[in-house]
Amino acid sequence: MKIIACYSNKGGVGKTATAVNLAYALAAKGQRTLLCDLDPQGASSFYFRVKPSKKLTETKFFEDVERFTKAIRASDFDGLDILPANMTFRDFDVFLSRMRNSRSRLKKALKAVKGDYDVILLDCPPNISTLSENVFSAADGIIVPVIPTTLSQRTYIQLEQFFQANKLPLKKLHAFFSMTQGVKSLHGQTMEDMRKQHKKRFLKTQIAFTSDIERMGVQRAPVMATAPRSQAAQAYGTLHDELMERL
Ligand SMILES: Nc1ncnc2c1ncn2[C@@H]1O[C@H](COP(=O)(O)OP(=O)(O)OP(=O)(O)O)[C@@H](O)[C@H]1O
Ligand SMILES: [Mg+2]
Numbered sequence: 262m263k264i265i266a267c268y269s270n271k272g273g274v275g276k277t278a279t280a281v282n283l284a285y286a287l288a289a290k291g292q293r294t295l296l297c298d299l300d301p302q303g304a305s306s307f308y309f310r311v312k313p314s315k316k317l318t319e320t321k322f323f324e325d326v327e328r329f330t331k332a333i334r335a336s337d338f339d340g341l342d343i344l345p346a347n348m349t350f351r352d353f354d355v356f357l358s359r360m361r362n363s364r365s366r367l368k369k370a371l372k373a374v375k376g377d378y379d380v381i382l383l384d385c386p387p388n389i390s391t392l393s394e395n396v397f398s399a400a401d402g403i404i405v406p407v408i409p410t411t412l413s414q415r416t417y418i419q420l421e422q423f424f425q426a427n428k429l430p431l432k433k434l435h436a437f438f439s440m441t442q443g444v445k446s447l448h449g450q451t452m453e454d455m456r457k458q459h460k461k462r463f464l465k466t467q468i469a470f471t472s473d474i475e476r477m478g479v480q481r482a483p484v485m486a487t488a489p490r491s492q493a494a495q496a497y498g499t500l501h502d503e504l505m506e507r508l
Contacts, residue, residue, distance in 0.1 A: 262376075262378055264371060264381045264383065265381070265403075266399075266402070266404065267385060267406070268393065268405060269407070269416070270420050271408075271417075273387075274439055275408075275474075276387070277304040278484075280382050280383075281477070281483045283497065283500070284483075285338060285485045287341075287382070289485070290501075293377065293379045294340060294380045294382065295343070295374060295378045295380075296382045299350060300385060301349075306346055308477060308483070309337070309482075310482075311343045313345045313347035314332035314334075316331075316332065319349045319351075319352045319353050322350070322370060323357070338486065342378075353390075353391075367396060367398070368399035383400065389419075389420070389423055403434050404435050405435065407439060408439055408441075409447070409452045411447075414451055420434070421462075435464055436459065436462050436463050437464040437467060437500060438467040442469070466496060466499045468493070471492060471493045473488050473493040
C-alpha cells in the first residue's frame with residue numbers, strides 16, 4: 262500500500278482539486294483507493310457528496326480503530342472510498358502535541374486499513390504543524406501544487422528548508438505548477454527559475470487555470486468524471502501517470 266499526500270504550506274493552491282482528481286484517476290485504473298480528508302474545511306468530502314461523520318473525533322481518529330474504519334464511506338465511483346473530515350479535525354495539533362511519538366501517529370492510524378487499499382491519498386490542510394510532520398513521515402510521496410508566483414515560490418523554499426533542517430528526505434517531494442496562466446509573463450519566468458533551482462523536484466506536468474476545475478464546486482464531482490475530454494481532465498490524467506512512474 263502506498264500513501265500519497267496532497268500538501269502545501271500555502272492555502273488555496275489546488276491541493277483539494279488535485280486530491281479529488283488523483284483519487285478518481287487511481288480508482289479508475291483499478292487501484293483500491295481511500296481519500297482521507299484531513300482538512301476540517303472538508304472540501305474533498307464535499308466534492309464527493311459525503312457527509313462528515315460526527316462520531317470520528319480527533320481523539321478517536323488516532324486511538325479507536327473501529328471508529329476510524331466505521332467512518333469510511335463509499336463514493337459514487339467504483340473502488341474509491343472517502344474518509345470525510347469534520348470540524349473536530351481542527352484540534353488534531355493540540356491532541357497530537359500531547360501524545361508520545363507525536364510524529365508517527367498518523368502512520369499508525371492508517372495501518373488499520375492497510376490491507377483494504379492499494380493507495381491512500383491524504384488531502385491536507387495548509388500549514389506546517391505537528392499534523393504536517395505526521396504527513397511527512399507517513400507519506401511515500403508528497404505532491405505539492407505551486408502557483409508560479411513570488412509568494413508561492415517563497416513558501417515552497419520554506420518547505421524544502423524545513424525538510425533539510427529536520428533531516429527529512431527531499432526526494433519525497435513531487436512539486437508541480439498549478440493554476441498556470443500562459444498570458445502571465447511572471448508565471449513563465451517563475452516556472453523557468455524554479456525548474457532550474459529545484460531540478461529534480463518538479464514534475465513536467467502542469468495544471469492550467471481553467472473554468473472546468475472551478476466548476477467542480479457546482480458539479481460536486483471530479484472534472485475527470487464530468488468532463489473527461491477537457492484539457493483539465495487530461496492534464497490530471499498525465500499528472501497521475503507521471504507521479505505513478507516516479508513512485
Ligand atoms: N487549475 C485550476 N483552475 C481554476 N481553478 C482552480 C484550479 N485549481 C483549483 N482551483 C480553484 O481554486 C480554489 C482553491 O483550490 P483548492 O480548494 O483545490 O485549493 P487548496 O490548496 O486545497 O485550498 P485550501 O488550502 O483552502 O485547502 C477552488 O475554488 C478551486 O476550484
Ligand atoms: Mg484544500
